[in-house]
Amino acid sequence: MTHVEDELNSQPACWIRAAEEAGRHRAALPDPGERVAVVGCGTSYFMAQAVAALREGSGRGETDAFAASEFPAGRSYDRVVALTRSGTTTEVLQLLAELKGRTRTTAVTADPGTPVMKAADDLVVLDYADERSVVQTRFATTALTLLRAHLGLHTGAAVTDARTALTSPLPQGLVECTQFTFLGRGWTVGLANEAGLKMREASLSWTEAYPAMEYRHGPISITTAGTATWMFGEAPDGLAEQVRATGGLWVGSGLDPLAELVRAQRLAVAVAASRGLDPDRPRHLTRSVILAP
Numbered sequence: 001m002t003h004v005e006d007e008l009n010s011q012p013a014c015w016i017r018a019a020e021e022a023g024r025h026r027a028a029l030p031d032p033g034e035r036v037a038v039v040g041c042g043t044s045y046f047m048a049q050a051v052a053a054l055r056e057g058s059g060r061g062e063t064d065a066f067a068a069s070e071f072p073a074g075r076s077y078d079r080v081v082a083l084t085r086s087g088t089t090t091e092v093l094q095l096l097a098e099l100k101g102r103t104r105t106t107a108v109t110a111d112p113g114t115p116v117m118k119a120a121d122d123l124v125v126l127d128y129a130d131e132r133s134v135v136q137t138r139f140a141t142t143a144l145t146l147l148r149a150h151l152g153l154h155t156g157a158a159v160t161d162a163r164t165a166l167t168s169p170l171p172q173g174l175v176e177c178t179q180f181t182f183l184g185r186g187w188t189v190g191l192a193n194e195a196g197l198k199m200r201e202a203s204l205s206w207t208e209a210y211p212a213m214e215y216r217h218g219p220i221s222i223t224t225a226g227t228a229t230w231m232f233g234e235a236p237d238g239l240a241e242q243v244r245a246t247g248g249l250w251v252g253s254g255l256d257p258l259a260e261l262v263r264a265q266r267l268a269v270a271v272a273a274s275r276g277l278d279p280d281r282p283r284h285l286t287r288s289v290i291l292a293p
Contacts, residue, residue, distance in 0.1 A: 036063045046197065106121065203279070
């Protein structure tokens with residue numbers, strides 16, 4: 001078993017622990033009414049998109065998401081939350097340094113022995129969700145589970161669905177597809193983006209991701225026999241039928257959207273195996289991007 005397989009299989013246990021510990025991290029996380037930005041790089045950026053949509057959509061306060069390198073320097077926030085598995089990513093550390101003394105910052109990280117521990121004002125350490133694999137799985141979903149629980153939006157059904165996602169067969173013919181499109185709505189757009197990234201990283205697949213209502217505005221033109229379109233959450237009316245009419249494979253969502261991401265992680269590993277690739281060692285990638293001064 002690869003490291004990434006072992007790590008993605010451990011997600012239900014990690015989610016249970018994160019939800020149980022959310023209360024003791026309350027002081028480090030945004031209060032209702034605060035104006036918040038959530039930042040990250042790569043996978044963490046896509047989790048930031050999901051968090052921002054969940055928080056603002058639940059009425060907790062205006063919330064934006066940015067890649068750490070694209071944070072708008074002139075914009076004012078009450079708090080900036082940085083998601084960083086490694087705690088060493090250059091763009092995140094640079095941003096936290098720039099915000100020091102003028103905007104309250106929180107870092108959610110997996111490694112307590114990294115520079116982010118001194119760079120942020122408040123810290124949440126999820127060391128039990130750290131990973132050996134370059135490809136992120138459990139840290140990302142555990143951090144999102146912690147923040148869902150902080151918002152009062154996590155339920156045990158997500159854990160139950162994650163267990164189902166780990167044990168139920170993938171749809172027939174999905175692994176053999178040559179192109180994959182992931183769709184989301186609201187907070188699940190971030191999950192769709194992350195599913196696409198996971199497929200690219202682990203299996204070198206041609207993948208795309210869009211808000212579901214944007215799919216008809218051009219992207220559906222690539223859909224045909226041998227392609228797959230995977231919806232995270234409830235699909236817009238008529239879209240499944242429209243995809244099937246092209247000859248493409250439609251994958252609907254019957255689980256909690258975060259559990260659907262677990263299924264997509266499994267797909268990435270399965271496609272990698274079918275192509276003779278090692279998902280623990282994706283080409284051109286390292287566990288953390290550390291740029292020379």
